[in-house]
Amino acid sequence: DVKVTQSSRYLVKRTGEKVFLECVQDMDHENMFWYRQDPGLGLRLIYFSYDVKMKEKGDIPEGYSVSREKKERFSLILESASTNQTSMYLCASSSLWGSNQPQHFGDGTRLSIL
């Protein structure tokens, strides 16, 4: 089974801090994704990556950046955390760009910015 592991289930940070969320997958997937999930808004795509060192903006990239130095790891960075970034963050991976493949999700990181 595919396993997508997010480094923290719960995280509390302060406004203005630089925050790193880490995600690791063990199935050699090319594609990795970061979403945020908010009540009433569903899942929204922040960034995704289809190869090492490649990244593309999703629907809401403002205030975020990403890093993919190794195929198995995709990091989400909040450059200067703000309270409106309090949310559930979900990482996902999938194989083969553009094919009919499902995404596999981690258990999420619930981030609170105080």
Added chain:
Amino acid sequence: SQQGEEDPQALSIQEGENATMNCSYKTSINNLQWYRQNSGRGLVHLILIRSNEREKHSGRLRVTLDTSKKSSSLLITASRAADTASYFCATHGRNNRLAFGKGNQVVVIP
């Protein structure tokens, strides 16, 4: 970006009953996928239906797709308490992204 929209938003049923959820979307798709999310957890993929398919089964799940109406339905037969979760439809379009609906909460009462 395009969004799937589930209907109804919340459903409460007795164990053993069937649960039906609908999803509509706006643009052309490659496939449509359904996911389940248990409280506080990540999403789990349930079933994928390609744009040239009309119906697909997996265990107690039945998915239909009507591309002319841009809609899909998910039927869970003989529901169990363990089926209590939120269910999301997601469309995979030409931009190679998944666009998720807002989710449909299902509560199965034992």
